[in-house]
Amino acid sequence: MLIDPWASSQVDYDKLVNQFGIKKFQDILNTINKPSRLMRRGVIFGHRDFEKIVPLANQKKEFAVVTGMMPSGQMHIGHKMVVDQLKWYAEKGATLSLPIADMEAYAARGISLEKAKEIAINEYLTNYIALGLDLTSDKVDVYLQSQNNLLKDLTFKISKRANFNEMKAIYGFTPSTNLAHIYAPLTQVADILIPQIPEKGGPKQVVVPVGVDQDPHLRLTRDIADKMNEEYGFITPASTYHRFITGLTGGKMSSSKPKTAIYLNDSPEEAEKKVKTAKTGGRESLAEQKELGGRPDECVIYEMLVYHLLDSDEELSKIHEECKNGTLLCGACKARTGELMKELFEDLHSKQEDAKEIAKTLF
Ligand code: TRP
Ligand code: SF4
Numbered sequence: 224m225l226i227d228p229w230a231s232s233q234v235d236y237d238k239l240v241n242q243f244g245i246k247k248f249q250d251i252l253n254t255i256n257k258p259s260r261l262m263r264r265g266v267i268f269g270h271r272d273f274e275k276i277v278p279l280a281n282q283k284k285e286f287a288v289v290t291g292m293m294p295s296g297q298m299h300i301g302h303k304m305v306v307d308q309l310k311w312y313a314e315k316g317a318t319l320s321l322p323i324a325d326m327e328a329y330a331a332r333g334i335s336l337e338k339a340k341e342i343a344i345n346e347y348l349t350n351y352i353a354l355g356l357d358l359t360s361d362k363v364d365v366y367l368q369s370q371n372n373l374l375k376d377l378t379f380k381i382s383k384r385a386n387f388n389e390m391k392a393i394y395g396f397t398p399s400t401n402l403a404h405i406y407a408p409l410t411q412v413a414d415i416l417i418p419q420i421p422e423k424g425g426p427k428q429v430v431v432p433v434g435v436d437q438d439p440h441l442r443l444t445r446d447i448a449d450k451m452n453e454e455y456g457f458i459t460p461a462s463t464y465h466r467f468i469t470g471l472t473g474g475k476m477s478s479s480k481p482k483t484a485i486y487l488n489d490s491p492e493e494a495e496k497k498v499k500t501a502k503t504g505g506r507e508s509l510a511e512q513k514e515l516g517g518r519p520d521e522c523v524i525y526e527m528l529v530y531h532l533l534d535s536d537e538e539l540s541k542i543h544e545e546c547k548n549g550t551l552l553c554g555a556c557k558a559r560t561g562e563l564m565k566e567l568f569e570d571l572h573s574k575q576e577d578a579k580e581i582a583k584t585l586f
Pocket of ligand 2 (some may be wrong): 503504505517518519522523524525546547551552553554556557
């Protein structure tokens with residue numbers, strides 16, 4: 224099995240843990256001081272070397288977080304997960320390095336650098352700020368790949384450490400793959416290693432929180448970091464992997480499929496309405512649901528509560544239980560979840576305008 228970072232396929236998380244050497248996040252959960260909601264609830268399901276980050280986060284010692292965004296379309300509610308994780312790391316005192324992958328968007332999606340910059344500012348950075356991440360902090364470095372000369376120099380050195388056979392084995396590239404597409408992941412390797420160059424303070428622990436589709440890049444980076452260790456002192460970066468959010472129709476939530484996604488630009492009313500169209504784990508009839516109970520673990524509504532809308536673990540497990548024993552019915556459950564989504568969007572939208580002004584000043 225090959226993971227293709229540029230395709231949108233469903234994944235079997237257990238297989239990934241077993242086949243690719245990704246470790247179960249659950250096994251280290253109890254070593255973490257105040258783990259985040261996504262950690263506690265198993266949304267972050269896997270990691271590589273995260274045990275090296277734990278003591279640093281627990282004691283607020285120096286480490287860096289790298290996670291990038293490819294500005295290729297509208298942000299949806301699933302993208303909020305990355306922001307939530309970054310907020311958690313910021314509280315732990317980490318420095319954040321946030322590449323905007325305009326070169327990747329150009330190479331893999333055919334989006335012009337100008338367009339990518341516009342999307343990055345108006346969509347990504349605006350929403351990152353509106354969702355509560357302080358991008359103006361001196362512990363945060365947001366940059367466009369195409370404007371970062373240190374990054375490009377590092378990419379050049381990195382490309383000395385990889386050959387076509389490896390790139391083919393990891394990504395399935397063929398002789399007809401265009402070279403920019405082959406170069407893009409090397410740029411991403413540089414994104415992940417750049418916090419460790421002398422200009423950025425030298426070698427340090429880095430963690431990369433991403434969706435599991437990005438793991439091929441991590442495998443390449445870890446391999447190259449090892450090869451460059453002797454000369455540059457690079458430490459192998461750690462990573463965490465989160466599950467994808469399910470789309471409203473039950474498959475993947477995808478920016479390019481409006482029926483599956485709640486966009487961060489949707490009005491609060493629209494967001495609420497969309498919640499009510501989501502596929503549930505309810506039964507055919509009311510009578511059947513009362514008798515057999517619902518299936519919260521197969522329910523998009525329940526997942527929204529888990530990922531985004533309910534802070535209290537107790538309330539969440541109460542809903543789980545009442546759904547399963549048939550006392551909670553989908554109508555009421557949807558109405559409540561819709562209301563919570565609306566509130567989230569009201570808050571988000573009240574902040575977007577100011578956020579955009581700040582976003583415009585970032586570069
Ligand atoms: N490839 C990532 C995406 O498709 C974006 C990205 C670029 C990234 N550089 C990165 C992610 C560094 C993690 C770390 O969204
Ligand atoms: Fe989903 Fe709620 Fe229906 Fe249970 S009651 S299946 S959690 S919508």
